[in-house]
Each structure stands twice: as C-alpha cells, then as structure tokens.
Amino acid sequence: MMKYRVFYNDKTLVFWAGLAAVFMLFTLSACAAGNSGSLMWDRELDDMFVNYQVLPDHRYYITGGYGAPSAILAIHNDYLLENSANLWVPVPDVNSGHVKKWIDNLSPEEKFWESDQFMAKYILSPTGDRVGAWYSGQRHTTVKFLEGNRIKVYTPELKPSFGGEKREKMTIKP
Numbered sequence: 001m002m003k004y005r006v007f008y009n010d011k012t013l014v015f016w017a018g019l020a021a022v023f024m025l026f027t028l029s030a031c032a033a034g035n036s037g038s039l040m041w042d043r044e045l046d047d048m049f050v051n052y053q054v055l056p057d058h059r060y061y062i063t064g065g066y067g068a069p070s071a072i073l074a075i076h077n078d079y080l081l082e083n084s085a086n087l088w089v090p091v092p093d094v095n096s097g098h099v100k101k102w103i104d105n106l107s108p109e110e111k112f113w114e115s116d117q118f119m120a121k122y123i124l125s126p127t128g129d130r131v132g133a134w135y136s137g138q139r140h141t142t143v144k145f146l147e148g149n150r151i152k153v154y155t156p157e158l159k160p161s162f163g164g165e166k167r168e169k170m171t172i173k174p
Helices: 010-033 043-050 094-103
Strands: 038-041 058-063 072-076 089-091 118-124 130-136 144-145 150-152
Touching: 038 043, 043 072, 043 094, 043 130, 072 150, 130 150
Parallel strands: none
Antiparallel strands: 038 118, 058 072, 058 089, 072 130, 118 130, 144 150
16 A cells, blocks of 8 residues: 655654744734733822822723722823723713722722722733723723724623622522
8 A cells, every 4th residue: 555645754744833833823913913902000000090190181981880980991182982882981071089089989998919909000002102091900901903093992891799799699499
C-alpha cells in the first residue's frame, strides 16, 4: 500500500502548525484591538469623586437610579456618548451637590477589595488618551470608539435581588 505524505517530516508539520497559530493570533488581536477602549484605575480620580469634585469640560451621565446610581459616567466634551437605547441618563449642569448626593449614598468607605466597592477609573481611547471617567462597583465594562468622536460605554450588569437589598433564603410552601 502506498502512503502519500503531505509533510516530509515532523519538523515541517510543527513549522506549519506554528505558522498557522501565529497567523490566527495576529488576526484575532487585530480585530480585538481595533476600536476598543479600556479603563484604568487612578487613586487621584477616586479622591476627586469621594471629595465631590466635578471634572471640568465633561458631560455627566448616570444609570441605575438618580439617588444611588449603579454607575456615574463623565465624558469629555470632545466626545459624544452613543446612547441610542437611553440606558445612560444625562445630568445637565452637574455640580458638587449632585456628586455628593450620589457618593454619600454609595458607601465609598468600604474596603476597595470588596466586590461591590465603587471605584473611579479613567476611560482610555485605543491610543491611551483619557476621554472620560467611570465610577462604579463593577470593575470592568466595554468601551467602543465609533466614527466622529462618538463613544459607546456599556452600563454595569444588573444583579438580580430577591426580597430587597438583603438576599434571604427563599422557601416555597405547598
């Protein structure tokens, strides 16, 4: 019986498999890096929020309720927030009184390593420029940069709660 050998030896097989893997990684990283932004934690930005300071030249948005929002978003005036689903509520003329109300209702004195601790992060463009700020208990979100200096920032994930703030054991009675 005659065997057809596509690869002449094991070294050739390893070479082509490695080349294919490198090509796939390059393609995937190029697609992923495209227009995505990122978040970067900053202690000074945290202090600004906790001290009720308003970032100049930024428009403010909240989501999750006015009294105790699940996230506060500040976008620099050079960018427009893509908000077609109206998930972010614009708050015009934000002052330190607005920020004080939000922060005081969010318990910022908790330890930062606890999962629901709110913390401030800069929103960075794909080139690393600071274009806004994110203040939330959720550590990460998706940030996309669109044509015409538009930016899309995803809201925090909703966490289900049964029976109010405290989750209690549910029993079903027959």
